[in-house]
Amino acid sequence: MTKSDVLIVGSGAAGAAAAWSLSRNGLKVTCLEQGRWIEKSEYSHGQSDYELARQSEFHKDPNVRRWPEDYPINVSGTPIRPLMMNAVGGSTVHWSGHFPRMRPSDFRVRTLDGIADDWPLTYWDLEPFYELNDSMIGVSGLAGDPGNPPRGVRQTPPLGFDVACEAYFRGLDKLGWHWWPSDNALISEVFGHDRSACNGCGPCDIGCPTASMSSAHVTYWPMAMGNGVDLITHARVEEVTVDENGSARGVVFRDEAGVRREHTARVVIVAANGIGTPRLLLNSVSSQFPKGLANHSGLVGTHLMFHPVGFVTGVFDEPLDAQRGPLGGLMNCQEFYETDLSRGFVRGFELQLSRSVGPLTTANGGLSGVPVAWGAGHHRALGKIYRHAITITVMGEDLPEEINRVTIDPQLTDADGTPAPLVRYRLGANSKKMMPFAIARAQELCEAAGAVEVLVDPLVQDSGWHLMGTCRMGNDPERSVVNQWGCSHECRNLFVIDGSVFTTSGAVNPTSTIQAIALRCADWVSQNFQDLYA
Amino acid sequence: MSERLFNAEQLALLTKVQSQLIPAENDMPAAGSVGCASIVHEFLREHEELYELVLRALDAIEKSTGDASFIQLTSEEQIEILRFVEKSAPEAFAELVRQTYNAYYTRPEIQAKLGIHGPPQPDGFEFPSFDVSRLDRVKARGKLWRDA
Numbered sequence: 001m002t003k004s005d006v007l008i009v010g011s012g013a014a015g016a017a018a019a020w021s022l023s024r025n026g027l028k029v030t031c032l033e034q035g036r037w038i039e040k041s042e043y044s045h046g047q048s049d050y051e052l053a054r055q056s057e058f059h060k061d062p063n064v065r066r067w068p069e070d071y072p073i074n075v076s077g078t079p080i081r082p083l084m085m086n087a088v089g090g091s092t093v094h095w096s097g098h099f100p101r102m103r104p105s106d107f108r109v110r111t112l113d114g115i116a117d118d119w120p121l122t123y124w125d126l127e128p129f130y131e132l133n134d135s136m137i138g139v140s141g142l143a144g145d146p147g148n149p150p151r152g153v154r155q156t157p158p159l160g161f162d163v164a165c166e167a168y169f170r171g172l173d174k175l176g177w178h179w180w181p182s183d184n185a186l187i188s189e190v191f192g193h194d195r196s197a198c199n200g201c202g203p204c205d206i207g208c209p210t211a212s213m214s215s216a217h218v219t220y221w222p223m224a225m226g227n228g229v230d231l232i233t234h235a236r237v238e239e240v241t242v243d244e245n246g247s248a249r250g251v252v253f254r255d256e257a258g259v260r261r262e263h264t265a266r267v268v269i270v271a272a273n274g275i276g277t278p279r280l281l282l283n284s285v286s287s288q289f290p291k292g293l294a295n296h297s298g299l300v301g302t303h304l305m306f307h308p309v310g311f312v313t314g315v316f317d318e319p320l321d322a323q324r325g326p327l328g329g330l331m332n333c334q335e336f337y338e339t340d341l342s343r344g345f346v347r348g349f350e351l352q353l354s355r356s357v358g359p360l361t362t363a364n365g366g367l368s369g370v371p372v373a374w375g376a377g378h379h380r381a382l383g384k385i386y387r388h389a390i391t392i393t394v395m396g397e398d399l400p401e402e403i404n405r406v407t408i409d410p411q412l413t414d415a416d417g418t419p420a421p422l423v424r425y426r427l428g429a430n431s432k433k434m435m436p437f438a439i440a441r442a443q444e445l446c447e448a449a450g451a452v453e454v455l456v457d458p459l460v461q462d463s464g465w466h467l468m469g470t471c472r473m474g475n476d477p478e479r480s481v482v483n484q485w486g487c488s489h490e491c492r493n494l495f496v497i498d499g500s501v502f503t504t505s506g507a508v509n510p511t512s513t514i515q516a517i518a519l520r521c522a523d524w525v526s527q528n529f530q531d532l533y534a
Numbered sequence: 535m536s537e538r539l540f541n542a543e544q545l546a547l548l549t550k551v552q553s554q555l556i557p558a559e560n561d562m563p564a565a566g567s568v569g570c571a572s573i574v575h576e577f578l579r580e581h582e583e584l585y586e587l588v589l590r591a592l593d594a595i596e597k598s599t600g601d602a603s604f605i606q607l608t609s610e611e612q613i614e615i616l617r618f619v620e621k622s623a624p625e626a627f628a629e630l631v632r633q634t635y636n637a638y639y640t641r642p643e644i645q646a647k648l649g650i651h652g653p654p655q656p657d658g659f660e661f662p663s664f665d666v667s668r669l670d671r672v673k674a675r676g677k678l679w680r681d682a
Contacts, residue, residue, distance in 0.1 A: 160661025
């Protein structure tokens with residue numbers, strides 16, 4: 001048995017940021033990661049069959065990828081599949097890097113719009129940590145967006161825009177809608193150690209061989225390990241243990257050889273994502289916590305939010321070659337972000353310019369969800385869209401509902417026999433009104449941009465990247481799992497700092513907010529460390 | 535070496551089927567003429583579940599031809615059989631199509647015909663830098679977010 005000041009479960013966006021922050025304040029930090037380091041040599045971008053990685057070793061769905069370190073997820077009860085990467089850096093190992101911040105109104109939806117709950121913190125509480133996070137990892141973009149609060153100069157300039165982007169800019173200007181170059185966790189100039197500027201190769205979603213993506217394994221982890229953090233890979237945590245006083249004692253995990261070990265710590269931080277974190281807490285049953293750790297309210301696992309996503313793809317006569325260049329949201333349009341009740345729903349959505357994919361992914365239906373037809377005419381059908389299409393990602397705010405939840409599957413287990421999660425989710429009434437409106441706006445944009453045909457996937461099944469809400473943050477212990485510092489209402493040395501703590505989802509990609517929350521919570525743990533275990 | 539192997543007849547059938555799935559057109563060759571059957575064969579050796587699916591599709595195709603061999607049918611008859619199997623064994627047939635697309639569109643000679651001259655790395659692609667004057671209209675609208 002070994003002991004640390006702070007033990008972190010999970011090395012993804014949140015765990016990495018917290019490990020760096022805590023260690024720079026002199027705390028002895030250990031992080032347990034069930035996955036491993038992904039080596040540069042594993043990326044397929046230098047091979048002609050690089051697109052196959054999306055279907056196999058770098059598949060975003062752990063149920064398909066099935067690495068030894070992945071755990072199965074029962075998804076029979078959800079139209080959106082939860083996606084994740086179990087590796088050092090977590091899901092930032094392969095993502096789009098789209099890095100918007102939530103807006104101030106996102107934290108006050110009860111006050112402003114009369115729905116869901118307000119967060120126990122404000123945008124302005126998080127703002128210094130958004131700034132700190134950006135400065136640590138490197139963000140490309142442009143300050144001055146009138147759609148968002150002011151922010152500091154971005155670490156690198158906006159990524160380059162080509163003829164494909166220009167088509168949509170013309171459309172947006174024609175419609176008079178808001179747009180702005182997105183903040184991206186993708187550097188356009190050299191930043192940091194051993195990282196190159198993005199060279200626009202394209203398939204960001206299967207990893208970044210140039211380390212241009214500001215992923216946790218190339219940003220925070222080298223710094224955290226330089227501070228002395230002990231990162232243990234292939235360490236699969238089974239439960240968080242408690243002492244006789246009901247305080248977190250540590251964790252039991254299986255090491256690479258499958259041997260069960262215990263690691264104790266004065267403070268335990270869980271950062272295993274919006275599925276893995278409730279799974280771990282619900283599996284941590286004891287006499288003091290018979291419903292699972294930190295689950296007196298019965299809310300651990302509830303209020304799961306994904307962000308409903310649609311793809312709307314404009315097909316143009318002229319070749320755009322949008323398969324070249326960074327895949328993720330180079331531009332965002334937040335014209336419809338804030339509530340306007342005349343639309344028939346509350347809250348709003350974002351339109352992201354998401355470029356395109358190579359011929360194989362195009363043929364297999366990567367743009368519209370439907371493969372290109374086989375048989376006579378196949379080449380004409382493919383040629384019509386390949387190099388000629390560019391996709392708008394439509395992403396709506398997902399309101400928290402208690403019935404959308406992660407529980408423990410009564411039968412399914414991982415390879416070590418630890419019970420696996422069961423996800424039940426259905427699209428809420430507000431989303432059902434919002435998404436058709438949002439899709440129609442994206443179609444309108446495509447047409448204004450000059451598209452001759454528009455392909456629509458109204459609800460993308462493989463879009464559950466954003467795992468939020470399952471250990472929600474709040475002031476009321478009966479209506480939330482953790483407080484504004486990520487600290488459990490029931491167990492003062494137990495913290496949750498990942499997307500699980502989101503009270504509401506906003507309508508933007510969550511990683512910058514996840515990392516800002518992690519830094520803020522870690523800062524508070526450092527300042528109050530002595531009081532947490534005494 | 536895995537036991538999961540297509541025999542010569544199955545490989546011949548797969549080749550013929552693939553040439554119906556992606557037939558030749560203009561300067562694009564048929565899938566069956568560029569070695570896609572062998573590529574699929576090699577790939578499936580290591581993927582048991584996918585192998586079973588593709589095998590099921592091939593079996594369904596063979597069984598749908600009655601006493602005749604698929605290879606001996608006319609092109610129109612072959613297409614009719616494939617349409618039938620697409621409906622009667624949709625999951626297996628979809629996998630057969632996906633594996634064929636996978637093999638075809640990862641061939642460098644096919645990619646070259648589509649204008650792709652090498653993988654994305656190490657060269658990447660150059661992009662013009664962003665012209666910030668493009669944002670003048672948006673800036674002129676002023677603040678668009680709600681404070682809270």
